[in-house]
Amino acid sequence: MTSPLEIALRLQTVKYFKMVGLAVLVFDYCIKLEAEINLTWGRKWNSIRIIFAVARYMPFVNVPVDLIYSLGPTSPQLCLSLYQVSSWLNIIGTIAAESLLFVRTYTLWGRSRVLLVALLLLALGCIAGCGVVGASALSLFKYEDPPLGTSGCYQTQRIAIYAVNYALLALFETVILSLNVFQAWHHRRRQGSRLIAHLYWDGIIYVLYILAMTMANIVVIGLLPSEYSESINTRCFIAFYPLVFFSTCEPLFNDDTSKPSSQLCRRTLSSDAIFI
Template identity: 30%
Template sequence: MVSRETVVDINQLVEYVGAMRLVTYFNISAAAMLVYDYFLTLGMEVDLVWLSAWSPMKVLFIVQRYLPFIDAATFSLVHQLSTTINPSVCKQIENAQGLLSVTGFILSEIILTLRVWAVWKRSKLLGIALSILLLATAAACYVFTGLFQHGLKLSNRPYPEFQGCFITGTNRLLYVNWLVLMVYDSILLVLMVIPGITAYREQGNEGLHAVVYRDGVVFYVYLFVLSATNVIVIKALPAKYLYILSSVERCLHSALTSRVLLHIRDHTRSMISLWSDGITDIQFSSFVDDEI
């Protein structure tokens, strides 16, 4: 006769496997979305990035653009789908994925921050304030990611056909990362809206204002909503759904950041003599000299 404890364990395992399957679907969807968006913007990237002179902004763009293919696609899917992985390798993948993911988020935030700073005409005071805030955001994300990973408990697969890493214990500190990013992106959103209102009232170059302000604001809203949703999901759902939106936000964060730069550079490359912030432009060699 099967004991009650055994029945409970089996039911919990069935629930866990079902939850992990759902998380896997979200991860695969995120990877597919990343690849789809990549090919949609590949032509712009070739024209506006690969054909441009090398600069710090170009390097920053490329690194943040391609990191999610490693941490959000490759590592995440191996973590969820491998049938031969052991707890030791799982831990290494978890640590590497966490480090690369946070690094990718911060690199994207650097680009978004430079975008806002440029719109504010490179205000020295704002530059200092944003630098301090960004450093604090990065430090918090790295610290809480480390604490979260330290609290993970991994065990051997419960049966031979089990796919992915078997997590038997965790904490919810991962939500702090999304909370910190949500707060930081909300600040950037406000800082983008303020000059956007002024620019709208002045009725200048409508096409440029649409790219710089309207699209910029929309992208910041998307990032804010994604982080807020992740916080709610982690706090409200059982721990087994902890990763359900992580890859989705990671891929969208990188894709939207890339589009912020590509769209404005695409609009301004033919009128570079009329407008250029000199910071976040990815310079097009046919129009300008080497500069950041």
């Protein structure tokens, strides 16, 4: 049986993880603000920019709720309410962030109608699966007062079924990764523009990063003690999803805008590409 001291130490470790996530979020926002102003401010509002704004700023709503969950009152009912609010914010932010990768991949594939329908069906299937898992797991939550006067909410049992949500997310990201790798390989065979190749490989590296984070969440939720279940939650890192658009597109915007690669990147950020 786990001792109260060990449980308290685990909960404290999770708090450190979340504070690090907050610090990284604020720091990254500061260093990328100029890029955001140059690439998105002053442009016409459309579906892509709305998705970008949701993915970009949702963490600033979600992280404070998450910190209250970890540092605030310990009432079981309040803890469950905070968790539900945080989960919904996380879902909205994740859908928006993954939509950016969706639109980017769709654009790089020449806006193929077949690919659009296939990815939409896959995305809807994953969302439906996550909804079923969430509804099934709701009755499994059980909170108690944390030991040794530790602050925050203490969930007493590991809800391993939540790993299924991240498995579905990993499936979607693996498909996106495979499509990007195939296009990069095809482009290399044609010996196309180096800037376009840079656009492909930056995206591949980034999708690999978020896929690794998703797999880490599966391991933490499925295998580690319940106290660690929130330690590597995607919500603390979701701000990075729109930032890949900055790192990928910024050098292209600063180059000659008549180049095809720059036009492609501009079209992705500035037009309703998904609905054309």
